[in-house]
Amino acid sequence: xxxxxxxxxxxxxxxxxxxxxxxxxxxxxxxxxxxxxxxxxxxxxxxxxxxxxxxxxxxxxxxxxxxxxxxxxxxxxxxxxxxxxxxxxxxxxxxxxxxxxxxxxxxxxxxxxxxxxxxxxxxxxxxxxxxxxxxxxxxxxxxxxxxxxxxxxxxxxxxxxxxxxxxxxxxxxxxxxxxxxxxxxxxxxxxxxxxxxxxxxxxxxxxxxxxxxxxxxxxxxxxxxxxxxxxxxxxxxxxxxxxxxxxxxxxxxxxxxxxxxxxxxxxxxxxxxxxxxxxxxxxxxxxxxxxxxxxxxxxxxxxxxxxxxxxxxxxxxxxxxxxxxxxxxxxxxxxxxxxxxxxxxxxxxxxxxxxxxxxxxxxxxxxxxxxxxxxxxxxxxxxxxxxxxxxxxxxxxxxxxxxxxxxxxxxxxxxxxxxxxxxxxxxxxxxxxxxxxxxxxxxxxxxxxxxxxxxxxxxxxxxxxxxxxxxxxxxxxxxxxxxxxxxxxxxxxxxxxxxxxxxxxxxxxxxxxxxxxxxxxxxxxxxxxxxxxxxxxxxxxxxxxxxxxxxxxxxxxxxxxxxxxxxxxxxxxxxxxxxxxxxxxxxxxxxxxxxxxxxxxxxxxxxxxxxxxxxxxxxxxxxxxxxxxxxxxxxxxxxxxxxxxxxxxxxxxxxxxxxxxxxxxxxxxxxxxxxxxxxxxxxxxxx
Amino acid sequence: xxxxxxxxxxxxxxxxxxxxxxxxxxxxxxxxxxxxxxxxxxxxxxxxxxxxxxxxxxxxxxxxxxxxxxxxxxxxxxxxxxxxxxxxxxxxxxxxxxxxxxxxxxxxxxxxxxxxxxxxxxxxxxxxxxxxxxxxxxxxxxxxxxxxxxxxxxxxxxxxxxxxxxxxxxxxxxxxxxxxxxxxxxxxxxxxxxxxxxxxxxxxxxxxxxxxxxxxxxxxxxxxxxxxxxxxxxxxxxxxxxxxxxxxxxxxxxxxxxxxxxxxxxxxxxxxxxxxxxx
Numbered sequence: 001x002x003x004x005x006x007x008x009x010x011x012x013x014x015x016x017x018x019x020x021x022x023x024x025x026x027x028x029x030x031x032x033x034x035x036x037x038x039x040x041x042x043x044x045x046x047x048x049x050x051x052x053x054x055x056x057x058x059x060x061x062x063x064x065x066x067x068x069x070x071x072x073x074x075x076x077x078x079x080x081x082x083x084x085x086x087x088x089x090x091x092x093x094x095x096x097x098x099x100x101x102x103x104x105x106x107x108x109x110x111x112x113x114x115x116x117x118x119x120x121x122x123x124x125x126x127x128x129x130x131x132x133x134x135x136x137x138x139x140x141x142x143x144x145x146x147x148x149x150x151x152x153x154x155x156x157x158x159x160x161x162x163x164x165x166x167x168x169x170x171x172x173x174x175x176x177x178x179x180x181x182x183x184x185x186x187x188x189x190x191x192x193x194x195x196x197x198x199x200x201x202x203x204x205x206x207x208x209x210x211x212x213x214x215x216x217x218x219x220x221x222x223x224x225x226x227x228x229x230x231x232x233x234x235x236x237x238x239x240x241x242x243x244x245x246x247x248x249x250x251x252x253x254x255x256x257x258x259x260x261x262x263x264x265x266x267x268x269x270x271x272x273x274x275x276x277x278x279x280x281x282x283x284x285x286x287x288x289x290x291x292x293x294x295x296x297x298x299x300x301x302x303x304x305x306x307x308x309x310x311x312x313x314x315x316x317x318x319x320x321x322x323x324x325x326x327x328x329x330x331x332x333x334x335x336x337x338x339x340x341x342x343x344x345x346x347x348x349x350x351x352x353x354x355x356x357x358x359x360x361x362x363x364x365x366x367x368x369x370x371x372x373x374x375x376x377x378x379x380x381x382x383x384x385x386x387x388x389x390x391x392x393x394x395x396x397x398x399x400x401x402x403x404x405x406x407x408x409x410x411x412x413x414x415x416x417x418x419x420x421x422x423x424x425x426x427x428x429x430x431x432x433x434x435x436x437x438x439x440x441x442x443x444x445x446x447x448x449x450x451x452x453x454x455x456x457x458x459x460x461x462x463x464x465x466x467x468x469x470x471x472x473x474x475x476x477x478x479x480x481x482x483x484x485x486x487x488x489x490x491x492x493x494x495x496x497x498x499x500x501x502x503x504x505x506x507x508x509x510x511x512x513x514x515x516x517x518x519x520x521x522x523x524x525x526x527x528x529x530x531x532x533x534x535x536x537x538x539x540x541x542x543x544x545x546x547x548x549x550x551x552x553x554x555x556x557x558x559x560x561x562x563x564x565x566x567x568x569x570x571x572x573x574x575x576x577x578x579x580x581x582x583x584x585x586x587x588x589x590x591x592x593x594x595x596x597x598x599x600x601x602x603x604x605x606x607x608x609x610x611x612x613x614x615x616x617x618x619x620x621x622x623x624x625x626x627x628x629x630x631x632x633x634x635x636x637x638x639x640x641x642x643x644x645x646x647x648x649x650x651x652x653x654x655x656x657x658x659x660x661x662x663x664x665x666x667x668x669x670x671x672x673x674x675x676x677x678x679x680x681x682x683x684x685x686x687x
Numbered sequence: 688x689x690x691x692x693x694x695x696x697x698x699x700x701x702x703x704x705x706x707x708x709x710x711x712x713x714x715x716x717x718x719x720x721x722x723x724x725x726x727x728x729x730x731x732x733x734x735x736x737x738x739x740x741x742x743x744x745x746x747x748x749x750x751x752x753x754x755x756x757x758x759x760x761x762x763x764x765x766x767x768x769x770x771x772x773x774x775x776x777x778x779x780x781x782x783x784x785x786x787x788x789x790x791x792x793x794x795x796x797x798x799x800x801x802x803x804x805x806x807x808x809x810x811x812x813x814x815x816x817x818x819x820x821x822x823x824x825x826x827x828x829x830x831x832x833x834x835x836x837x838x839x840x841x842x843x844x845x846x847x848x849x850x851x852x853x854x855x856x857x858x859x860x861x862x863x864x865x866x867x868x869x870x871x872x873x874x875x876x877x878x879x880x881x882x883x884x885x886x887x888x889x890x891x892x893x894x895x896x897x898x899x900x901x902x903x904x905x906x907x908x909x910x911x912x913x914x915x916x917x918x919x920x921x922x923x924x925x926x927x928x929x930x931x932x933x934x935x936x937x938x939x940x941x942x943x944x945x946x947x948x949x950x951x952x953x954x955x956x957x958x959x960x961x962x963x964x965x966x
Contacts, residue, residue, distance in 0.1 A: 492744035492745065495760030496758070498760070499761060581697040581698045584783075587783075613965075616700045616701070619705065620790060623791075624706065627789045630785060630789070
């Protein structure tokens with residue numbers, strides 16, 4: 001008998017509300033299994049591989065509920081003010097995980113469970129590890145009962161292929177392409193829905209499926225590819241379902257195969273709106289696969305993201321990974337990298353870089369709320385260097401504050417979250433008998449802080465240097481007053497600074513060096529600093545859609561930005577500032593030392609379709625990408641936009657239901673954007 | 688030696704092979720009615736005023752000249768015509784060398800008529816070649832032969848415009864006769880230069896020339912490629928901003944028109960491609 005969602009919620013609520021100390025691992029394992037045993041199983045007509053359930057997000061809510069309680073404890077005093085001014089935020093991240101996909105597809109649930117039993121006998125040392133193994137086994141027993149229940153239901157719904165596959169998976173590892181795909185989707189649901197650990201990559205999908213693919217009839221296998229991705233596209237995910245392809249195996253050989261081309265071809269000919277791809281570009285990745293990806297992008301299928309294999313590996317090694325672990329990296333979420341064996345947390349903290357400058361200029365006070373959220377200072381500087389030092393002092397303070405908040409959560413993993421299934425996929429973790437979260441069972445327990453608004457901050461510093469210290473047009477005090485007034489009566493000055501001054505992203509040597517200096521400075525205060533769970537912090541430069549909310553709370557900045565306007569996106573130039581074009585823009589971004597930014601330094605490139613149409617356009621895009629990576633770039637995504645189509649789609653969304661744009665880290669249907677965002681895309685396409 | 692340049696555009700894929708940077712030389716020997724770079728016609732410096740961009744900030748005090756255009760914060764006042772030393776310009780152009788190398792690209796001299804400043808063009812081309820950068824010359828061909836003699840040793844490819852074979856049509860559309868253009872073309876072909884012919888197709892003006900162009904090129908034993916370019920009248924606002932009479936024909940040249948011209952030229956066994964699709 002299955003339960004309604006309300007009934008399931010009610011059951012879990014009693015778990016949330018119990019008083020006093022609870023053993024999270026024990027309690028949660030019990031809850032996960034309860035959900036598997038009692039949820040309603042739905043067989044959507046269009047599904048070929050797996051079922052749907054009625055308990056999405058309930059398991060994750062357990063953790064988020066506890067995190068909210070914890071938030072109330074930590075977000076007081078200065079931290080509360082910082083939250084109001086969005087100088088920084090810190091939080092728990094259970095949202096960017098990658099299990100060991102190779103083992104999952106090789107062993108299947110059956111083999112994974114066998115391995116747990118074997119390791120339990122071999123490695124169980126004490127009550128604590130015994131408790132872990134027993135919890136994991138309970139989870140696998142739950143999976144087994146679920147598969148049995150799902151198979152029965154599938155059979156009743158005349159889905160004999162699905163039913164037979166599910167029964168097979170109870171008794172042996174996946175043997176063919178269909179079963180491998182079924183395992184992939186089923187695992188996602190168990191990990192993401194029943195364990196509540198958000199799963200943010202389906203792995204290096206071409207390499208994972210290839211051993212199964214070569215054994216199949218090609219026409220049959222092609223159809224499976226279409227059906228697999230269509231079904232994965234319907235999985236419930238917070239920001240797309242990511243897949244990686246390309247790249248190299250651990251010996252350094254390219255894993256691009258005919259299957260890789262097949263996947264790209266499928267994507268170019270489908271209307272997938274919730275899927276995103278990461279192409280891992282190594283030196284030996286064939287040019288032809290890059291070209292095929294760009295062909296898809298030229299057709300408006302722009303969810304393919306490009307990463308430099310060598311730069312990702314270099315950044316992970318610099319951050320403490322062993323070379324063999326770094327080479328087997330994975331890409332989770334939008335575009336963040338983690339090494340093999342890393343409990344990847346890519347989104348723990350966020351710091352507003354322009355806010356640190358705002359504090360430096362304004363005595364440590366927020367320009368909008370007047371809260372003293374930064375360090376006190378007299379904001380009097382004789383030289384630009386003195387100003388930069390104060391900016392650094394304020395930024396370092398924000399880092400310490402952010403880490404204090406994150407540490408508060410992460411020191412208490414044992415009270416927040418556990419992941420019996422996820423933990424069991426990594427042999428080393430499994431051997432240790434430790435949960436990845438509760439017992440910190442990962443080899444690498446790192447945390448990440450993203451610094452937001454790089455270009456806004458760099459352009460502002462450059463403008464202050466020119467206005468106040470080089471040209472001596474006005475005093476810093478006067479400029480600060482103008483910023484506090486939001487450029488009142490100073491429109492000519494604002495426009496001059498905005499449009500005429502040197503900017504990051506135009507190949508201006510001095511400004512590019514300044515950007516690299518700011519990144520080095522930030523990295524020195526974040527990357528490699530110890531966290532509260534035995535790992536280190538990693539710097540990221542992802543601002544994705546946070547730039548809007550952080551911008552809203554940020555006073556006017558010296559780069560000509562008005563109060564409340566968005567901050568710059570990721571590692572890209574300020575919107576509209578890359579006036580020398582894409583080649584200059586990419587070259588500027590590549591001058592940042594991306595190896596110091598393991599959590600990602602990303603270029604966002606908007607191109608009008610007329611600039612990159614046809615064969616010549618395809619060749620140009622390939623050359624741009626190659627050059628960007630040659631120059632040291634980390635990752636880039638291209639939005640190929642057509643102004644006229646965007647305008648028409650804004651007027652009549654129903655006429656363009658499939659039109660997609662890439663919104664920072666993920667893809668969205670244009671029709672789902674806010675009016676403000678639609679207008680921004682139209683403006684971007686016109687440049 | 689200094690050259691007068693109206694603008695520089697990086698990441699161009701329509702002015703030759705690979706990723707290119709195009710330099711628009713100021714001054715032209717023709718005055719085509721459909722010219723989409725009207726700021727490059729006059730060999731003198733010019734300041735344009737784009738009224739839609741004006742924020743009425745008052746910095747220019749209503750004066751329209753080079754100095755106020757440099758101050759203008761919105762680009763409403765835009766100055767066309769900057770003098771560059773060849774060394775300095777070469778340095779700017781070399782910024783994208785990594786992109787040129789990866790794409791088989793380089794620099795394209797365009798305009799205007801770049802060979803109106805042949806000595807400067809030669810000096811610049813020589814310097815670019817020293818750096819291993821490819822040089823393409825986009826020319827209307829209406830220039831004395833000596834100019835070609837100077838530039839040939841430093842040119843990787845000519846992008847050579849043929850607007851019409853019929854001299855009457857040519858004169859009506861460009862203001863000049865085409866004898867010199869056709870004889871220069873023969874000259875550079877005889878010299879063995881790599882040449883791509885560009886035929887800007889303007890419906891109702893020179894679309895009847897396709898056959899004659901095919902015939903002419905066949906007679907010249909032309910073995911290169913012809914690219915038929917689609918005309919559009921997007922540049923109208925620039926005429927207004929420069930205070931010039933907008934002569935651009937209000938006609939629409941369709942994809943099918945271009946295809947038709949391509950097929951006509953191909954019928955003379957001359958390799959020809961559609962400039963819209965590049966194939």
